[in-house]
Amino acid sequence: MRTLGLFGIGLLLAACALTVEVRLPYKIVRLETQPTYCTQGNTQLDFRLTLDGWVEGLWFYWVPDGTPPSEALEEETLYLEGPFAGPEVRGFLTVSPEGRVLGVGTQGIEVRPDRRLWVRGVRGGVLGPYVGAVNVVRPDSTSFCDPSW
Structure with missing residues (x-):
């Protein structure tokens, strides 16, 4: 009888499986970009970042320097699914010279702001912290604009 009771408890426990998924935290550090972007046309903005762990995707924020990424306009954001x-994660974004206009001269010249790239990871539908590039990306108005690292 005692053996039958233990066997019954064993069957009950076997039927109640518990799965524990451990999601270790991730950390994004050292987001870097090239130092310039073109004001005469689109730029492929190279980036690289160090990722400790893994993420399901990355949100990118291309905002004027000094603007918090939480205030980015819709056209200044991009989600890249992982x-x-x-x-190390490397890639590029294609960015246009358009952005928020900071001032207009008397001849209609647009003043292009310095910009900064931001990124944040997402896992399990939860957004991580914003991580800003260590450098500012400056506009280049020359006709031979060819940004590189």
Whole structure:
């Protein structure tokens, strides 16, 4: 009887499976970009970042320097679906010279702001912290604009 009771408890426990998924935190550090972008046309903006862990996707924020990424306009954001795993993630964004106009001269010349690239990871539908590029990207109005690292 005692053996039958233990066997019954064993069957009950076997029927109640518990799965525990452990999601270790991730960390994005050292987002870097090239130093200039073109004001005469679109630019492929190279970037690289160090990722400790993995994320399901990355949100990018291309905003004027000094503007928090939380205030980015819709056209200044891009979601790139992953997954992505570290230690290094590289790629590029195609960015236009348009953005927020900071001033207009008497001849209709637009003043292009310095800009900064931001990124944040997402996993399990939860957004991580904003991580800003260590450098500012400056506009280049020359006719031979060819940004590189």
